[in-house]
Amino acid sequence: MSPIRTEKNLQSITTAHPDGVGGSPLRPDGILKVRGEFAYSSDLWHEDMLWGMALRSPHAHARILSIDTTGALTLPGVHAVMTHEDVPGAKFYGLEIHDQPALAFGKVRFQGEPVAIVAADHPETARRALDRIKVEYEVLPTLTTEEQCLHPETYGYVHEPHEYKADASGNVVHEQKVVSGLGVTDEVRATADVVVTGDYEVGMQDQAFLGPESGLAVPAEDGGIDLFVATQWLHVDREQIAPVLGLPEYKVRLTLAGVGGAFGGREDLSMQIHACLLAQRTGRPVKIVYSREESFFGHVHRHPARLSYEHGATRDGRLVYCEARIVLDGGAYASSSPAVVGNAASLGIGPYEVPNVNMLALALYSNNPSCGAMRGFGAVQACFAYETQMDKLAAALDMDPVELRRLNAVSQGSVMPTGQEIDAPAPVAELLRRVKARPLPPALDLTDLDLRDLPGALSNTSHGEGIVRGVGYAVGIKNVGFSEGFDDYSTARVRLEVIGGEPVAMVHTAMAEVGQGGVTVQGQIVRTELGVERVTIHPADTEVGSAGSTSASRQTYMTGGAVKLAAEAVRNELLALGRRRYGWTWNDLSLVGGKVVSASAGPLVPIADLLGDSAIDVTREHHHRPTVAFDKETGQGSGHVQYCFCAHRAVVDVDVELGLVKVVELAAVQDVGRAINPLSVVGQIQGGATQGLGLAVMEEIVVKDGKVLNPSFTDYLIPTILDTPPQPVEVLELADEHAPYGLRGVGEAPTLSSTPAVVAAIRQATGLALNRVPVRPEHLTGTGG
Amino acid sequence: MEFLRPATWDEALAAKAEHPSALPIAGGTDVMVELNFDRRRPSALLDLNRVGELTKWESGRFEGQEGEVIRLGAAVPYARITRELSAQLPGLALAADTVGSPQIRNRGSVGGNLGAASPAGDAHPALLAAGRDVLVEAQSVRGTRLIPIDAFYVGVKRHSLEADELIRAVRIPVADGPQQFSKIGTRNAMVIAVCAFAVALHPKNGTVGTGIGSAAPTPRRAAEAEEFIAGELAERGLWQSGALIGPAATRRFGELVAAAASPIDDVRGTAAYRRHALAVMARRTLTWTWDAYTHSLRSAA
Amino acid sequence: MRVTFTANGRRVEADDVWEGESLLFVLRERLGLPGSKNACEQGECGSCTVYLDGEPVCSCLVAAGQVQGREVRTVEGLADPETGLDVVQQAFVDAGAVQCGFCTPGLVVQSHDLLRRNPRPSDNDIREALSGNLCRCTGYEMIMDAVRLAAARAGASGEVSR
Structure with missing residues (x-):
């Protein structure tokens, strides 16, 4: 008998259905899920299991002077207390750079960094045990701003030079330049009739998957561990876990438990190593389930970014050059920052033909929360900036913003700033044409008032006063698959x-x-x-x-x-x-x-x-066709496997007096190459776009001096069903001959374009510049923020 | 931690007298968050779910209050206030409909809002606006104390209950004129108020009640705004004529409401925004109530 | 402490319950009913929605001791095991409203309650009723479809969700 109580989804699921590729058969796990019988990682249970829990640093940057676990160990019901001294194998792990300690020693580098772990007979016992662990800290000044991080000679290092694991110097995790054409010189600038510039900012977004980080580690008779866990990549988890446990990989066996959403947030390890360490130590199964608060500290977030763009164009709207600088805050540990930088640099010009480019993207180490993978991965931040630039340029040229985009759109055969030719359909102009051609939703009917149609809804803030409608457009470009020479078979x-x-x-x-x-x-x-x-x-x-x-x-x-x-x-x-x-x-x-x-x-x-x-x-x-690394100085190289594109039109009603927004409709057109499952394709596009909507108007982890101010669903707000409008989706199927069935990856592109489309619509309604997302009521009412 | 389960109100009062540090729990929508997030470990929980009279309301006449009064049991869930009392207590019913989610409104209650005394509690502005003679009925084994709503809130999340007292009910005069409630959140459902405002017209005594939420250490009324607008209505004979209040007076009312707040900058909003939004909400809700009032005058005529 | 109540029509008993435990914890960890989900434990996501004496509530915000002697119905108890799925459950599967599915049990219970009270909800009625149930995967469009579908099917068959 399997030790896992609710085991239906950890067993095989057999279903019968006639539909193959191109049909929309029902999910094999759907019935289990609607009956509440699908076993997510937090649902697992084992006779005799213990509850694991982590003690986390209250400080963003501090030296650990001492850890005294005596009080915790003597509490009845506590079976183990472990610190870095008890880690049997490698002390560090990481996705790309092994810079993160399994349990902190020497220093803590972000608020919430795990310092000690306990295993106890009940979650409450574990919590009381954590209270009894005495950690003496010497609080250190934090590095939290770009200015501080870029001047280690004045402000110091997040990781000292001797412990430095990254390939750049100072507090830079990774940087990537892309130079194409003539670059951006005075001569090139002189050929432009119109120049627009802008500084943009993107706040720190959270994946906010609903299923908290969780899993069950079961010690095996061979001295190994069986781990049942929610993750995005079992094998790379194992590659990182086994060395820390001091075990060969074959003795660490992972099985996927039910996953309650991921969106990039489960690409890094969270509770995996801790549960395994405690199971190893106690010889008993150990379950760890994060609370929502712990979840905010337990996974990486989307990199907040500061972006500066300068575009030059001819009078008739042809782009001449683009100079851009993208600074991503990577936080305390590298996670996937290097790859995020690669994406930002290589996709940061957008789906446009720009003959001369000078791009620099970099990620910083800081004492802010670590940032890494989230849906859109490095392409989201830039899309907000370049699409805002396109609207500015259209305004400067007195052109229609959609026509300006179509005029400069890439197509099959275009060459990206990296020198890579787009050798598959790239119907960017067509996506824009179609999304613009869609009928607009009807105007707000104030004669038959339903509060639920208005910004503020049942909060009863307006009966029609102050409401202005706006419409905005955006398009984005995302890569599919891992890039830069990585063989992600x-x-x-x-x-x-x-x-x-x-x-x-x-x-x-x-x-x-x-x-x-x-x-x-x-x-x-x-x-x-x-x-x-x-x-x-x-x-x-x-x-x-x-x-x-x-x-x-x-x-x-x-x-x-x-x-x-x-x-x-x-x-x-x-x-x-x-x-x-x-x-x-x-x-x-x-x-x-x-x-x-x-x-x-x-x-x-x-x-x-x-x-x-x-x-x-x-x-x-x-294996997909091979890619190559980008040249460090010029960014040249065919680094991406495939590109995908999505265009959005957002229609919003804004209460311009109160700064409240209701998105009325969010229409999308996306090319998916081949819709293997049309229903799922539409679900991906709508879901992805909604996360972009969240970034546009509400979602931000607010960090001050390295401290997270809103680690809860009370104050980190994600869109409810009353915030999310009808989302008509039109799907094109232009086959990519390099891909199986001609398909194109779907999930991320819609997350890029929905944010700038919503903000463009708010701009049209308010006439405000809005260079930062999320847009807050304060920004719309000139009241700070 | 102890779990006390009184079956009757008298047992509840006796338990509270015996365990003054016990934390009353009814809907649990505040208390359980604090327990789940390890923010609070009271010596005991005092469960009030079995005390039936707390989830009942009655209407009648009570000493010290003019006219018809609703005696609202402390644990009547918000959903029932919206469903059953929107005619008698329209401001509170509107506020109740903005609390959390439908599931929260099935459990949360005005007694809980009062017990937590958070400045962000949605019921408070509506209670303040309903009149200075809104009374919180506090009981203990020692007897009953009627606390005027203005004296109830004494600090951030602090109220004027004694350690052995429980909230039995709130006595709220039935509306004698239109009432409104308006609340700001940064999404279109399920928000804690960034700030909130309630207004109630009291044509019987010629006053206007107000209440401000989430913009001061405690819920508070905008006393100067109330006096100003009551003065305008009286001096210009508007109660009788039903003529428009006019933009100047409405704007002044908004300014005085904003001035009455003392908000802070926090993760939910800036102080400047809160003042700004209060002024806008005050103007709008005053206009809505006045429109309703003049409409009722005309239809009565 | 010991807590005894009715869960999905069955008398259940949990011993050694810590006084600070929620109904959600007792259901999931002590009674083998993990269908109600633990996404936020602060009443902000609706994934733990259950019926308590016939009213949908967040089970994370009910103290275990408060359900003594009362009736709880969870997502596991919506469908008769003999007859398969409730009309709302079937509609969620058919309409593509399920992706990761972590929000699904709560949404199913809350939608079930909506259709009981209002068999022909408007789109705004659906949005209002489900505004306390967060979903991070779908963008809600197919959840809207599912509830419309369930209402239509229940209306067509004359069947009212119980």
Whole structure:
């Protein structure tokens, strides 16, 4: 018997459905989820389990002088208290740079950094134990501003030079330049008729997934650990966990538990190492579940950014040059800052042909919360800035902002500032044309007043007074897959056998299903390739090869591609079996409706008969075409696998007196190459756009002197259903011949363009400049903030 | 921690007398947040859910108050206030409808708002506006004390209850004129007030009540604004004529409301915004109530 | 302390409950009913919504001791195990309203309550009723679709959610 009480989703799920690629079959996990029977990582339970909890630093920067755990250890019900001294293996871990201690020693570098962990018989016992751990700190001055971080000679270092793990010097985690054409010189500037400049700021956004960080670590008889956890990438978790535990990787086995959303926030480790350490120490299963407050300290956030842009254009609206500087605050530890910088630099000019470019992007170490992956990954911040610039330029040229964008839009064959040619459809101008052509929603009807239609809604702030409508547009460009020479392959195992007289395909990958519907897509692909209805999705675990991360809009492309390869190999083996057995000579065989079918001769034999008692079991890896690293000084290089594009039109009603906003409609047009599952595609676009809406008008982790002021859902606000408008979506399918089925990653592009579209609409309603997101009521009413 | 479960009001009072540091819990919408987030570990929780009379309201006449009064049990949930009392207590009903979410409104109550005494509690501005003769009925084994609403709030999250007292009910005069409530949040549902404002016209005695939320250490009324607008209405004979108050007086009213606040900058909003928004809400809600009043005059005529 | 109440029609009992525990914790960790979710534990997300004596409430904000002798109905108790899914549950699956699904149990209970009270809700009625249930994945559009679908199906079949 499995030790996990609620185990239904940790077992295989089998569903039968006729729909393959291009259909919208129901999610295999849907029924479990609506019945409350799907086991998320926080739902796991084990007889005899203990509760783990972490003591976190109250200071953003301090020296640890001493840690006294005696009081905690003597509390009844406490089974273990651990500090850095008890870490058996490597002291550091990290996604790209191993700079983060499993438990702090020497110094703490951000508020909320874990210092000690306890295991106890009840969460309340654990909390009281944490109270009894005495940590003596010497509080140090914080580095929290760009000015401080860029002048270590005056303000010091977040990581001392001797402990420095990064490849840049000072407090710079990573920087990337991109220079194209002639760069931006006085001569180039002189060729522009119109110049617009702007300084922009993007606040720190949180992924705010609903399922808190959680999991269960179970000690195994072989001295290893079985970890059931919500994550985005099982194998890279294991790569980081095993060395800290002092275990070989094969002794750390991970199984994906139900994941309550991710959006980048589970790319880094959170509770994994701590649960494993405590399980190792106590010999008992240990469960850790973060509270919402702890969650705000327990994962990285979207990098806040300061961006400066200068665009020059000819009188007829052709872009001549762009100079840009993007400074991202990476916080205390590197996380994925280097890759975020690469994206910001290489995508920061936007989906526009700009002959001369001078771009610098960098990420800083600071004593602010660590920042890393979030949906849109380095492309979100820049999109707000360059799209604002486009609107400014259109105003300066007295042009329609959509026409200006269309005039300069990239298309297939365009060359990016990195020198990479876009060798797949890039219908940016068409997306803009279509989104603009959509009918506008009707004007607000004040004769039949429904407060719920107005900014403020039931808070009853307006009965029509002060309401002004605005419309705004934006478009963005995002990469799909990991870039800069990284081979982020995926592995899939497909097994075909006959069960109960019917052929059943089993798919086994390590892909993290985080809600995106990857498991639905996997079933569709094997149905299409193998002509079966019944598909079993095996739990994702480390018993099969890596699937790479559920991020970068890449899983349908990469793991979908791996499932396709494996299924094709299974099919080939099955047909070879048929040729051997029946001497078939047709070259037009396929698997349809549970049978081997010849296009010329019709159905030949049921798959079940051909296969009999045998099983075909194949594992395949899928690699995308190789990319290269960007040149450090010029940024030149074909660094990206694929590009994707989404255009938005936002319609807003603003109470201009009170500074309150109601988004009335958010329309999107996106090219997805091929909609493998049209329903899921639309869900991704609407969900992604809503996170962008949140960044536009409400979402920000407010940090002062390194301290987070709003670590709760009371004060970190995400959009409710009353904040989120109807979202018509139009999907184009222009195939990318390099990708499986011609598909294009979907999940991130809509998160880019919705933010600037909403802000552009607010600008139109208010006439204000609005160079910072989120836009607060204070910004709209001239009352600070 | 102890968990005290009195079955009757008398048992509850006895328990509170015996355990003065026990924390009363009814809807739990404030108390449980503090427990879940490890902000508070009282010696005991005093559960009031079993005391039936706390979730009842009655109307009648009470000593010390003029006219019809609603005696609102401390634990009547907000959802029921909106459903059942929007005619008698329109300002409070509007405020109740802005509290948290539908689920919160099924549990949260005015007694809880008063017990927490947070300046951001949504009920407070409406209670203040409803009149100076709104009375909080505090009871203990020693007897009943009627605390005028203006004397109830004494500091940030501090009220004037004694350690052995529990809130039995709030006595609120039935509205004799239009009332409004308006609240600012940075999203369109489920917000804690950045600031809030309530206004109530009292044509019977020619006064105007106001209440300001989330813009001072305690909920407070805008006394000067009340006097100013009552003066205008009286001097210009507007109560009788029902003529427009006019932009100058409305604006002055807004300014006086803003001036009555003493807000701070915090993560929810700046002090400057709060003052600004209060002025706007005061102008708008005064206009709405006056429009309703003049409409009622005309339809009565 | 010991807490005894009715959960989904069954008498349940939990022993050694710490006095500060929430109903949500007792359901999830002591009674094997983890369907109600723990997303915020401060009443801001609605993912822990259950019926308490017939009214939807945030179970994270109910002290365990307060449910003594009372009736609780969770997402696990909405559908008759024999008959499969409640009309609201089926509509959530069919309409694509489920992505990660962490908000789903709370939304299902709250939508169930809405349709009980108002079988033909307008879009604004749906938005108002669900304004205390956060979803981070879907952008709510398909949740709107699901509730409209459930209302239409229940109306067509004359079936009223119980």
